[in-house]
Amino acid sequence: MTEFLESVLRGLGTGSVYALLALGFVIIYKATRVISFAQPAFMLAGAVLVTYLVGPVGFWLAVLIAALLTAGLALGVERVAVRPMVGRPAFVVAIITLGVDVAVRVVVNGFIGLDVRHVGDPWGLRTVAIPGTGIDLQQRHLGAFLTTAVLIAALFAFFRFTRMGLAMRAAAYDQEAALAQGVSVGAVFALAWGLAGGLAAVAGTFAAAGASVDAGLWLIALTALPVIILGGLDSLPGAVVGGLAVGTIQELAASYQQHAPWLGGNVSVITPYVLMLLVLLVRPYGLFGTREVERV
Amino acid sequence: MLQVRNLEVVYDDVMLVLRGVSLTVPPGGIVALLGANGAGKTTLLRAISGLLEVHDGAVTKGSVTLDGDPIHRLRPAAVVRRGVCQVMEGRRIFAELTVEENLRLGGHTAHRQIPARLDHVLGLFPVLAQRRRHTAGYLSGGEQQMLAMGRALMAEPRYLLLDEPSLGLAPRLVAQVRELIATINAGGAGVLLVEQNATMALSLATHGYVLETGQVVLDKPAEQLLADDDIREFYLGLGAAAGAGRRSFRDVKHYRRRKRWLS
Ligand SMILES: Nc1ncnc2c1ncn2[C@@H]1O[C@H](COP(=O)(O)OP(=O)(O)OP(=O)(O)O)[C@@H](O)[C@H]1O
Ligand SMILES: [Mg+2]
Numbered sequence: 001m002t003e004f005l006e007s008v009l010r011g012l013g014t015g016s017v018y019a020l021l022a023l024g025f026v027i028i029y030k031a032t033r034v035i036s037f038a039q040p041a042f043m044l045a046g047a048v049l050v051t052y053l054v055g056p057v058g059f060w061l062a063v064l065i066a067a068l069l070t071a072g073l074a075l076g077v078e079r080v081a082v083r084p085m086v087g088r089p090a091f092v093v094a095i096i097t098l099g100v101d102v103a104v105r106v107v108v109n110g111f112i113g114l115d116v117r118h119v120g121d122p123w124g125l126r127t128v129a130i131p132g133t134g135i136d137l138q139q140r141h142l143g144a145f146l147t148t149a150v151l152i153a154a155l156f157a158f159f160r161f162t163r164m165g166l167a168m169r170a171a172a173y174d175q176e177a178a179l180a181q182g183v184s185v186g187a188v189f190a191l192a193w194g195l196a197g198g199l200a201a202v203a204g205t206f207a208a209a210g211a212s213v214d215a216g217l218w219l220i221a222l223t224a225l226p227v228i229i230l231g232g233l234d235s236l237p238g239a240v241v242g243g244l245a246v247g248t249i250q251e252l253a254a255s256y257q258q259h260a261p262w263l264g265g266n267v268s269v270i271t272p273y274v275l276m277l278l279v280l281l282v283r284p285y286g287l288f289g290t291r292e293v294e295r296v
Numbered sequence: 297m298l299q300v301r302n303l304e305v306v307y308d309d310v311m312l313v314l315r316g317v318s319l320t321v322p323p324g325g326i327v328a329l330l331g332a333n334g335a336g337k338t339t340l341l342r343a344i345s346g347l348l349e350v351h352d353g354a355v356t357k358g359s360v361t362l363d364g365d366p367i368h369r370l371r372p373a374a375v376v377r378r379g380v381c382q383v384m385e386g387r388r389i390f391a392e393l394t395v396e397e398n399l400r401l402g403g404h405t406a407h408r409q410i411p412a413r414l415d416h417v418l419g420l421f422p423v424l425a426q427r428r429r430h431t432a433g434y435l436s437g438g439e440q441q442m443l444a445m446g447r448a449l450m451a452e453p454r455y456l457l458l459d460e461p462s463l464g465l466a467p468r469l470v471a472q473v474r475e476l477i478a479t480i481n482a483g484g485a486g487v488l489l490v491e492q493n494a495t496m497a498l499s500l501a502t503h504g505y506v507l508e509t510g511q512v513v514l515d516k517p518a519e520q521l522l523a524d525d526d527i528r529e530f531y532l533g534l535g536a537a538a539g540a541g542r543r544s545f546r547d548v549k550h551y552r553r554r555k556r557w558l559s
Pocket of ligand 2: 335338339385459
């Protein structure tokens with residue numbers, strides 16, 4: 001039982017990272033109907049920025065500044081590479097974001113260099129015991145989970161109560177009607193990319209917490225793809241639930257795989273995709289998605 | 297004064313949909329714009345409100361001016377800020393948002409005035425005040441039309457462009473919409489009213505235009521239009537043709553009507 005609960009808690013920690021990444025995908029998709037494959041690059045850029053900033057300003061301030069800078073980078077990418085493509089087929093724009101991803105990662109990799117770089121999080125691999133249960137929980141997972149919870153609450157408030165948040169929801173529902181109310185669709189696009197960039201930076205930081213930042217960090221962002229398919233391409237709650245579910249099942253698979261040796265050593269890596277396939281068989285539009293989401 | 301001069305609009309670079317349309321809405325006046333399906337009424341409204349771009353349409357000739365300043369190259373947000381708001385055909389409310397959120401969006405460009413405008417609009421539409429926190433998608437068709445109009449009023453427009461506000465409404469609701477338009481107009485807003493319901497439109501308007509395949513074929517004071525034989529025949533279902541039984545609408549439209557208006 002202890003092993004099971006520990007796996008679940010670990011899963012919620014890694015799942016938080018997936019949730020943040022998936023939220024970025026979904027926010028961009030809802031606002032612009034584009035699937036952005038540039039999220040992995042923003043994730044890596046954010047984590048690398050933190051490694052440079054953590055020395056001078058400390059961890060939390062470094063995360064904040066890195067998130068803002070990455071949001072700025074995402075804004076720039078949207079303005080320069082994506083906006084001119086508005087109206088082209090979604091497939092074409094998706095390929096362009098793929099190109100952006102590769103280009104940004106090449107530049108960022110130059111800043112990783114040969115040294116081992118750490119995000120300098122305050123937790124490392126230390127654990128905290130939950131009193132009376134005998135369960136040990138890694139502090140970095142707790143940190144990721146709580147930070148994600150705060151960010152999701154902030155996002156919720158933003159979409160619910162602010163003028164631009166409302167404008168983004170309206171534009172996602174009916175772009176022309178939003179335009180007719182005087183909503184600037186350009187501002188909505190920019191904001192969506194900025195938010196996605198900032199969230200990816202935080203996700204990258206927590207993905208690297210307790211370990212080092214290397215060029216392969218971006219691979220974690222690939223797991224966000226089954227997450228958004230699972231949750232539904234256009235559903236924010238779906239991104240959160242999907243992320244946490246995938247993280248949890250992945251960790252459970254990792255813990256219990258010795259009971260099924262015939263599966264080989266690394267089943268946990270493929271569990272997100274298996275889960276995605278299973279869900280798609282039952283609900284082709286994802287767990288929370290709208291039925292008529294377009295095919296890319 | 298909202299003025300359209302010699303306007304030409306093209307969709308997809310090739311489809312010429314408006315050919316030299318001219319029209320004037322005086323401040324505080326109500327002008328009716330009639331025409332068969334596909335005549336280009338909605339296109340004209342889009343050209344005024346800046347929504348052509350979304351449809352791959354463009355103004356290739358002529359101009360739309362507001363008090364003398366050209367506005368046909370502006371973005372929709374800039375047009376709204378200058379006081380021209382369009383209520384689109386089919387209401388187009390944000391079905392997933394609440395009634396109040398829909399209204400707030402109408403005030404997007406003038407967000408400091410939102411609380412005051414909200415009071416004003418909810419006062420004008422008691423139905424919406426009752427359903428303030430309801431999801432807009434569950435409103436009835438009539439309520440949705442009220443919401444669409446209320447949403448446009450949130451921006452305190454000087455000119456309101458209404459695209460078929462009576463579409464699909466029962467007679468009692470049409471009368472209600474008519475009354476609302478009169479109230480809004482009494483509040484000082486000029487109205488350009490696109491309608492299939494010619495009786496309703498011409499009973500409100502001071503002036504009317506009839507559009508056919510992208511051209512203005514009639515341009516007269518409303519009471520003269522009401523008395524016009526063709527209008528009585530084709531829009532009001534009165535007059536000789538209606539009495540003569542089942543004559544094909546299409547035959548008459550392309551033959552007799554055209555002969556009289558265009559030659
Ligand atoms: N987005 C578009 N792309 C290409 N052609 C269009 C587009 N929208 C409208 N048209 C064409 O332009 C012409 C005028 O259409 P418009 O919608 O302005 O007519 P309307 O007078 O509003 O008709 P209705 O009474 O049916 O609403 C039609 O022939 C229509 O097919
Ligand atoms: Mg129309």
